[in-house]
Amino acid sequence: RAFSSAPIARAFSSAPIARAFSSAPIAMRYAQLVIGPAGSGKSTYCSTIVRHCENTRRMVRTINLDPAAEHFNYPVHADIRDLIQVEDVMDDDALHYGPNGGLVFCMEYLQHNLEWLEEELGDVDDDYMLFDCPGQIELYTHIPVMKSIVDFLVQRDFRVCAVFILDSQFLVDTFKYFGGILTALSAMVQLEIPHVNVMTKIDLLCKRDKKQMDRYLEPDVNDLLADVDHTNPFNKKFERLHKAIASLIDDYSLVKFFPMDQTDEESIGDVLQYIDMALQYGEDLDVKDREQEDPDDDGS
Secondary structure (H helix, E strand, O other): OOOOOOOHHHHHHOHHHHHHHOOOOOOOEEEEEEOOOOOOOOHHHHHHHHHHHHOOOOOOOOEEEOOOOOOOOOOOOEHHHOOOOHHHHHOOOOOOOOOHHHHHHHHHHHHOOOHHHHHHHHHOOEEEEEOOOOOHHHHHHHHHHHHHHHHHHOOOOOEEEEEEEHHHHHHHHHHHHHHHHHHHHHHHHHOOOOOEEEEEEEHHHOHHHHOOOOHHOOOOOHHOOOOOOOOOOOHHHHOOOOOOOHHHHHHOOOEEEEEEEOOOHHHHHHHHHHHHHHHHHHHEEEEEEEHHHHOOOOOO
């Protein structure tokens, strides 16, 4: 395996980073950074998009950035576990990390060994990639690991869009939903790239919850707060806090969710089209197609 405790000091030197940022620029490429809480359906989202693209004869490649992943329902082009695995870090007697600390260490190890990622990415023009990321939310909120990876991809002429996945179970409770929104906002501010929120597992909702879904996709926070049971002593005690959080969400007016039903190809296509618009994916292809059709546009 690629990881051992001996070269840890070397892994955290600045030399690999300098090498990683030293290659010549290449043609524009595209990447979805699939993020969100653990268990929200990130890997299922990736497999759904891969299947949809296969059906529409569109090329897409998937890269696993979760060192604790166990199995996949899609072909993996590159896998961080070939570089380092959580089990190796946890078993290392010199580190003494648990599962969460081990995962953060793995991501920091990748951050300082980006030449591995560069080699795995290759240099294919017009490449479209899905990055299946870990579910530890601190990686997107205050630890700068994912921001460093985003900067690396941008330096490689990737257009990157964060796709924040949230489970539809967050629709059943107003406070849980507010927590999901705040996490999405935090990731958006931290990563500083185009950001699309996707509500997954819509197909698992009962008919009653599906009828209420529109209230959460483009939320009116005051309307949602009206559902809160203010006779509950806990809710009454923190009523001012609830209103302050709702005001914060409302002031940003940046949170909108797109529903995706993995059993509905039209729903999948709509979500992918919106992300493509955020990436400006089709625009470059149209320009290249016109150039190929009319290479000598000189009026002769």
